[in-house]
Each structure stands twice: as C-alpha cells, then as structure tokens.
Amino acid sequence: MARRRPTLADPHASSALAHQFEDLGQQHESASLGMWIFLATEVMFFGGLFAGYTIYRNMYTAGFVAGSHELNVTIGAINTAVLICSSLTMALAVRAAQLGKRIPLVTLLIATILLGLAFVIIKLTLEWRHDYLEGLVPGLNFTFAGPNARSMELFFCFYFVMTGVHALHMVVGVGVLFWLVVQAWKGRFGPERFNFVEGAGLYWHFVDIIWIFLFPLLYLIGGRY
C-alpha cells in the first residue's frame, strides 16, 4: 500500500509540512538529526583548535601557564554565569514554542539575545580591550618581554582565535535569534512548527558548551589555585 502525499483537502495536511516529507513526525526527526550532524561538524571545527592548543600547551607548559595567569578569572566566571543563564532562557523558549505561547516565547528569546550580547560586550570591553592595552595581542600589540615571551605569544594566538571564533558563533546565534523573534511575533510557531526554535536552541547550547570547555582550558588549569 503506497503512502499518499497529504493534499490540502486532506484532513491530516498541514501548512507546516514541506512537500518532500510524508508527515510532521518525519519532518521533525529530519530537522533534528540535521541539526545534530551540523553540531558534529562544529565539534570537529573546534576540535582542531583544541588539539593544537593541547599539543602546544604540552610543549610549552611554562609559557602557557604564564599566559593563563594574565587572564581575569573573575570576568571569565561572570561570563560563564551569563552564558548558563542564557541557556536556561533558551531552553524555556523552546518549551514555549512547543506549547504555542507567543508572548512568553518572544520574551524569552529577547532575554537570550540580551544575555548573549552581554557576554560579547563583556568579552570585548573588559577583556580584549584590556589585553590590547596591556600589550598581549600577538600581531597587533605584543610587548610582553620575559623568559617565556615567545610561548606566551603562542598561548595568546590560540586564546584570541579560540575566543574569537567562539564569539563569532555567539554573534551568528544572536542574529538567528533576532530572526526568530520576528517570526515568533508574527505567531509563526506552535505545536506543529517549532523546528527552527528547537534547532536554534541546540546551536545555542552547543556554543555555551564550547565556552564551558574554553573557560577551564584557558583560565583555570595551570596550578594557579
């Protein structure tokens, strides 16, 4: 018995169903799997950086520890808290989308955006700017002179690439959330159509988790405490 494609006259038809799928369940599973695979590519993308960092940290431990000591743990910890809160609002937003609650969805998405922007702004003004003024930015302004200056420079290369790529992911995420806010305001999401919110949520949590790994690797390890 061949499965039939739902038509508009079909009681099971839904405007939320794209033409290539048979039913909403299949569509949801596909969107979900697609997002997880995308996150796997992101793991490999950051994985290259983590591998390089680990190898160099092993080769130049003293310089990397010294570099780590130049970072501000308090600000890093505050930013970690900000991101974890944003993950909470994001998870609640996904739930609101599934339940079709429009106003809570919009509110929670905006809260997530604000927390995300707070993270990037704190990073930019309190950390990167400070590093630049201190002469800790390789290639632009690196004036540190000490026994481990060269390997410390390597540490800061990785620090800026890793936190920079991470911040870029945050900015992209904020852009996606803006688009979701507009769609949510128009009432586009509901129990049949929440794949976009769910996918954006998975992405947002993933970017948070990257930070959860970056924070100890860059700030904490090295026998400071």
Add this chain to the structure above:
Amino acid sequence: MATAAVELDTRVHYLNANYGIKSWLLTTDHKRIAILYMASITFFFLIGGLAATLIRIHLIEPNGAVFEPGTYNKLFSMHGIVMVFFFLIPSIPAVLGNFLVPMMIGARDLAFPKLNLLSWYVFMAGGILVLYSVIWGGVDTGWTFYTPLSTSYVNSNVLSAAFGVFIAGFSSILTGLNFVVTIHKMRAPGMTWFRMPLFLWAMYATSIIQILGTPVVAITLVLVAVERMFHVGIFDPAVGGDPILFQHLFWFYSHPAVYIMILPSMGVVSELITCFAKKRIFGYSFVAFSSVAIAVISFLVWGHHMFVSGQSIYAGIIFSALSFLVAIPSAIKVFNWTATLYKGSISYQAPMLYAMGFIGLFTMGGLTGLFLATLATDTHLHDTYFVVGHFHYIMVGGAVMGYLGGIHFWWPKITGRLYPDGWARLAAAIVFIGFNLTFFPQYMLGYLGMPRRYAIYSPEFQVLNVMSSAGASILAVGYAIPLVYLIWSMRYGPEAGPNPWGAKGLEWETPSPPPTENFEEIPVVSEEAYAYGAKEAHVG
C-alpha cells in the same frame, strides 16, 4: 520515432516543468541542482585540464619548454587546487549523488532542498574566488598550502585561495549532511538498509567523511590565514610554532578526502557491474560494510604523508600499519566485483567499459599505495613522480573513470535520451589507453628518482616525460569526445525510455526524464537490490 520524440516533449518532467534562467537559479529540485553542479564542475574540469595540458607541454624538454619556474609552480598549484576541491570532491556526490540519492530510496527530494541549493551557491562563491586567485596573480604553494612556505615566504594569492577553499568546504559539508539525513529518514516503505543500492552505502560513507573531515581543514585554513595576516607564529618555527602540526591537521582532512573521491566511484561501479553482468552483487553486506570500513580507517592513516618530514618513527610505524589496513576493504570490493562477473551474462556497453577500466586502474593505484605505506620504500619514493603516478591512478583512473561511467549509465535517465554507443565505447578505450600512457611512465620516473613539483629535470628522464605528455594528449581527446556526443544527444539522441539498460533500482521505474516529484506514487520496495535473474531462479 516521431511520435516518441513528441511524447518526450509533451509529457511534463523536471526539465520542461518550467523555463527560464530563474527557474534554474532558484530551483530546489535536487535533479536540477545536480545539473547546475554538472555544468559547474565541467567548467572547473576544463580549467584544471588546461593547467595540466600546459604542465605536460612544459615538461617535454628537460629545461622546461615554455614557462618560468615561478609560472610553472603556479600552474601545478592551479591544477591541484581546482581539480581536487572543485572537480573531484564534488564530482560524484554533488552531481550523481544529488540526482540519485532521493530517487534510489524512493523519496520526492532530499531532506533539505533549500540547503541543497544554498550549497551550490556556496560552492560557486568559493570557486569564483579561487579562480580569481589562481588566474590573476596565481598561487604557488601547491594545493597543500604547506607552512611556513604559505604563511611567511610566498607573495602569491594564498589568502584568497585559502578562503575560497574554506568557503567551498561548507558546500561539501552541507551536501554530506543532507545525504545522511535523507538516507536515514526518507527511505520509502520497504527500503530497508540492506535493500539499498550499494551506491547509497558509498554515498553514506562519503558523507560521513565530508561531515567529520572538512571542518578540520576549515579551521586549519583559518589558522593559516591568521598566521599570514598578523605574522604570528602558529605554524612558523621561527616563533615557536610547529609546521608538522599544520601537516597533521591538513592531512587529517586531506587524506580522508581521497576517499571522498574514490568511495562514490566504488558505489557507481557496484551499480554498473551488477547491471551489465545481470547478476546480484557477490557478498552484498561485505561490499556495503567495506565502504563504511574505508570511511572509518581513512581517519586513522593521515600520518603516512609525514614519514620523512619529522614525525616520530613510532608514529610512522603505527601509521604505516594502519595504512595497510585500508587495503583490506578495498580488496574486498575488487574481489567481490570480480566474483560478481563470474558466470554473469556480460555486455560491454560504454558504462561497463568504464567500470572495467576502473577496476584495473584502481587496483594498480591501490597496490602502488602499499609501496608508499611501507616506511622503507617510502623513503625512496617520497615526493617523486611515483607518488604523482599513484594518486593519479586513484583519482583519475579511479574517481574520474567512475564518474564518467556513472554519467554514461544515468545519462538516459537524466536527459531522457540515448547517446551513440559506438562513439562512447571508442572514447572509453581512448581514455583508458591515454591514461596509462600518461601515468605509467610517471611510476617509472619516480622509481628512477625524478622529484615532483620541479620545473626542470635531468635529461635522462626526457624519454619517459615525452611519453607522458603524448599520453596526456590522447587522454585529452578521450575526454573531449564525450563532451561532444553527450551535448549532441541532448537534442538529437533517440528517446531512451524509462529503463534502457534493463537495470534494477527505483530510479529506473519512473519515466526518463523523471517528473519533478520523481514518482507518481511513493513506491513500495519488496525485493532486495540487484534482484537480477530473480524470475529465472523462480522458474528453475
């Protein structure tokens, strides 16, 4: 005949469903996107082929017949970058895979049609940037962008070329993602994993490599760009960086990338051998799992590119052993295809000639790979023309033969028309002869010690180099002939009908060319793949 031609023109199918440039550039139909890719990569193939032609002309004379050494460096870099990233990697997945994956599993389209179109635009953006880089000013690092050469020493367009490759990588990732989701979630009723055509197993394995490998080369190129732009030492030993780390990261993708090129061809060959021997595949599950095994092992062998570049000897030994492992699933495939031919009723139409050519040339390329995986012989052969011969036997003798075989096999399905079989067989024979004449001498040159990437060489190598260049001109003729008769057939070829080869598979059960939605009704699958001769067996 006249009525048949009218039938092809009047019936609504994906090619005439709508007209105009917009209907192509904004299409989300996987079949049309496949054709966009086909046109694009043919163009890139011509660019890369032009560079190859100039290289072979230059190498006719020991002191270099035509170019300055710097220009020669730019030519072989252009040839490598364009052929690897813009022809071979997208070739079968983006053209035949796009066209066939939904049809073979009985779906109306890929899971994410808009993403599929996006991947073509991403590909073209990367391609145009790379073309700009290699033509206006050029790149002279080779396709490998080795540091610190690429970051500290050369003045060519490394940044824009690397950025172009970076962008195109996302096209490859998106295609792989689309295929994995489609194969997992969109199979028609009854299409179980072990009823899938082996082409799909090959595409699945390829997609895994695209998904997991490509991001690593992407971040590596980002680091190269950072080092080159800001003059910091990530890979430059002058500032504490390690160039071997670059090689590790680069080959972590770029060795599996070889399997992105060869696995899809293996999938095509499984389809061709069964159809033209009219037999079930011998050992279906072995062939299927050997694709997966190749994908998995491909991620564990990258270190064999660094046997002589400063990697520890213990790592070398382990990578050598792991590299030998790839030979096992590869050999399983070759033996199973050969066993499939046994007592088959074999017909030698053009696609079958390419498939047979593939088996022979791939075997040669694979066996010479064992020489290079062996530590001691690699010390002698590393960076010689032996390596060039080896990977051209895999990438051209393997991947391109498979691509051409697949194009000839599914051309009647794609266009609805037949090409002249006599010309096609002639072209297949010319390609085979020209290929061997081009690249077999390179094995000998490498064994005798001629290094690769040099614009000049010792006079004693001239005879073999002239043979290679002569072979290349024959190969060029072999590639030009199909271009002519395939384009001719689009207008003048006789109508093919739904299944001109008597092949099995869902794609042959729908008209040629297929309707936009592929099937009138979603099919229900009740038999395994390659059920050739099932009726006879039943009667017997």
